[in-house]
Amino acid sequence: MGDRHSISATTEAERTSSAPHVALIWLAATMTASSLPVGVLIAQLFPLAPFLWVVLLASTLFAAVGILSIPGFLYGIPTMAVSARVFGKPVNKLISLSNWLSQLGWQAVVLVLVVYILRSVFDSYGLAPANSSIYYALVLAILGNFVVPIIGYKAIVTAQTVGALFLALFAIAILVYLHGGQALPMLSAVGNIDGIQTLGGISLALMGGAFSWTMFASDYSRYVRCDTSLAKMALWPSLGGFAGGSLILALAITLYVHGGIQVGPAGISLTAAGLGTSVLYLGFCTFAILGLLASNFLNSYSSAFSLAVVVGKDLDRKKVTVLDALLATLVGIYMLFVAPSFWESFQTFLDLLIIVAAPWTGVMIIYVLWDVLPEARGGWSRMLYRPANVWVLAIGIAVTILFSNNPIWEGYGAHLLHGTDISPLAGVATTIVASILYRILFCHHTATDEMWQVRTLSKPIVSEITDEGANG
Secondary structure (H helix, E strand, O other): OEEEEOOOOOOOOOEEEEEHHHHHHHHHHHHHHHHHHHHHHHHHHOOOOOOOHHHHHHHHHHHHHOOOOHHHHHHOOOOOHHHHHHHOOOHHHHHHHHHHHHHHHHHHHHHHHHHHHHHHHHHHHHOOOOOOHHHHHHHHHHHHHHHHHHHHHHHHHHHHHHHHHHHHHHHHHHHHHOOOHHOOOOOOOOOOHHHHHHHHHHHHHHHHOOOOOHHHHHHOOEEEEOOOOHHHHHHHHHHHHHHHHHHHHHHHHHHHHHHHEEEOOEEEEEOOOOOOHHHHHHHHHHHHHHHHHHHHHHHHHHHHHHHHHOOOOEEEEHHHHHHHHHHHHHHHHHHHOOOOOOHHHHHOOOOOOOHHHHHHHHHHHHHHHHHHHHHHHHOOOOEHHEEEEEEEEHHHHHHHHHHOEEOOOOOOOHHHHHOOOOHHHHHHHHHHHHHHHHHHHHHHHHOOOHHEEEHHOOHHHHHHHHHHHHOO
């Protein structure tokens, strides 16, 4: 993968990766400190939820990323180019734009977390005046955000993977030291399980976990060797995401319960005493900061896929990385010094991110299972009429909004659930059910010229798909 951000199909020469290597990519993507505030919010907002079940079930749903990795592997094109086939050019431009904006939001969140972790270290060891440590931390974080891209894409991928493995080791050590099993019981802290709170915890974990990654699933599988089986192509990304996502969420909840993470109007801070020994504290903070910086670079590098689909042409990766870093820095400064609180900004961002991502994920899952897999196995398959996909997506977005609860609005569905936000689960369930029902009830009445015979797709005409994806 070079510096030209290609939305054309990968060539055989470029397809040298393996499914287990993709698992490492997803482990590195999920095993970063960006999930720490998600775990804190779960513990704060849903104390009656069984935390271990929430962590395991939410991480298991990373299987959605595994399923959506399949089209990229088969056709060699990125996720948003695949999405163009399902929703058509104009609508897919809007979807791609929302995806790019969501990545800018994540980059801003990551920048803020780097600042908070650096400030925690400065304050713990008196390395900077207490009243100005956040400014020193901000300068270093911004410098890292712009300097890291100079290292280059391949080096960053390797560094993030190694960093994620070390972070995982520190996370396991901290969980053992703090007796994480006691902080993550199968039952809630008060001995009672609340089903609605459990669904709320899973939904929140999905906002910051699996469903925030589905729109990038095929971006990495398109480089996997063609002789890989479909089962392995779906399984390995799922395993990588499950391992990283469950471990970092379990750590976040454990640290919050034991006081290792302190939260308040001033944001989030990690305490040396709460993480156990100084070695664990400094090691975790070091690899968390390095992992976050690498993650920010890869977020901006990958988000250019979506921006490329919006503008309809290939983009230079490094230029887009710098652009994203600049915009994310401005948003991060707003979250630090202007917004009422980091937590309100973070919750609002998560809800805005999921409004499109969750229902889109449901439509795409059925597309892969109903159309792509039969074609890959040599059978006949027909793609659902595009306007139907758009209507299903629109219904899913409406339901997602209805069940959303954030500092901007509270949907009527969330109000009926006493303020519990289950919007990701409601959105994805709606589009999955609606897609299946439409196919069963109406597809055989759709005119032939309004259907695609996906089986006829082959490598010689993949360029047609690519051109359409490139044009949005």
